[in-house]
Amino acid sequence: MVENSPAPLPERAIYGFVLFLGSQFGFMLYLVWAYVPESWLFSVGLTYWPQKYWAVALPVYLLVTLGIGYILLFGINMMSTAPLNSMHTITDNFAKSQQQKKSQEEAIPALRDIPISEVNQMFFLADKGICNRN
Amino acid sequence: MEEGVYRAVSGGRIALQRRQYSASCREFSVRCPRLQLRSLSAATCSVWLAAYGLFVLSQNSMVLSAAIFITLIGLIVYLHFVKIDQESLLVIGSLGIQMTSSYASGKENTTFIEMSQVKDVVINEAIYMQKVIYYLCILLQDPREPHGVSEVVPLFQSSKPRLDCLVEVYRSCQEILEQRKT
Numbered sequence: 001m002v003e004n005s006p007a008p009l010p011e012r013a014i015y016g017f018v019l020f021l022g023s024q025f026g027f028m029l030y031l032v033w034a035y036v037p038e039s040w041l042f043s044v045g046l047t048y049w050p051q052k053y054w055a056v057a058l059p060v061y062l063l064v065t066l067g068i069g070y071i072l073l074f075g076i077n078m079m080s081t082a083p084l085n086s087m088h089t090i091t092d093n094f095a096k097s098q099q100q101k102k103s104q105e106e107a108i109p110a111l112r113d114i115p116i117s118e119v120n121q122m123f124f125l126a127d128k129g130i131c132n133r134n
Numbered sequence: 135m136e137e138g139v140y141r142a143v144s145g146g147r148i149a150l151q152r153r154q155y156s157a158s159c160r161e162f163s164v165r166c167p168r169l170q171l172r173s174l175s176a177a178t179c180s181v182w183l184a185a186y187g188l189f190v191l192s193q194n195s196m197v198l199s200a201a202i203f204i205t206l207i208g209l210i211v212y213l214h215f216v217k218i219d220q221e222s223l224l225v226i227g228s229l230g231i232q233m234t235s236s237y238a239s240g241k242e243n244t245t246f247i248e249m250s251q252v253k254d255v256v257i258n259e260a261i262y263m264q265k266v267i268y269y270l271c272i273l274l275q276d277p278r279e280p281h282g283v284s285e286v287v288p289l290f291q292s293s294k295p296r297l298d299c300l301v302e303v304y305r306s307c308q309e310i311l312e313q314r315k316t
Binding site: 078081082084085086087089090091096115116117120121123124125 | 253254256257258259260261262263269271273281282283285286287288291301304305308
């Protein structure tokens with residue numbers, strides 16, 4: 001699919017402008033509903049509005065949801081971290097089912113997931129000179 | 135018997151004691167940082183201040199007695215169930231691996247793993263509470279698959295030594311584990 005680039009296109013310009021007009025209109029409508037007294041609105045003929053209580057309540061609900069959302073996201077992250085005794089810290093399905101290719105002479109070995117025992121031996125049992133090269 | 139002072143992940147001082155009983159039998163004991171007097175007095179003061187605040191509000195003197203009981207019982211429960219004093223690992227080459235945790239009240243918890251179930255002892259790294267820590271763990275063999283791992287048993291969970299201490303224990307354990315292949 002070649003059409004997934006974020007480049008500006010004429011259709012996207014029209015979408016953007018429609019969104020801009022719509023959001024400005026929505027904001028003006030919200031201000032009119034919140035500030036203009038009910039008697040004025042009734043005299044014009046617009047009688048079927050929600051209670052003005054919601055003009056204050058909805059933004060408060062939104063901000064509280066935002067605040068709780070930060071804490072909730074942090075908590076969800078902590079809960080989905082694998083515990084220390086879980087198998088997911090060692091391996092996963094892709095590593096278990098990887099194919100073992102035979103290593104050829106004089107060729108770069110194929111990319112593979114090295115088991116943790118070998119990694120440990122390389123890091124901690126090999127001579128210290130190799131590890132301190134960096 | 136050798137003893138060394140190292141640091142835990144949290145920064146407290148821990149002591150590692152290594153004993154060699156025979157060519158294929160070694161024991162490693164890690165002594166956790168002691169219960170600090172300042173944290174104990176801080177906890178006690180906060181509980182008692184809160185109780186005094188409640189007493190001033192409600193004028194009920196039972197709140198003060200309840201606070202004293204709560205502090206005493208809380209301290210006993212903490213020492214018996216939570217505060218681990220020493221964790222030790224006994225590796226017997228032909229038999230198995232035994233882990234012992236002794237609590238501050240004297241209680242001891244022991245777990246034994248047979249050598250045929252042990253695949254390897256490795257140092258693994260994982261995310262723990264907004265940190266990445268190294269910890270020693272025993273990989274248990276999967277009976278159905280010769281190269282598979284069925285379970286991971288983390289060691290030294292309360293003392294959480296840092297990498298320098300873990301490398302010492304790892305090298306010692308690997309010397310014993312190598313012998314069982316030959």
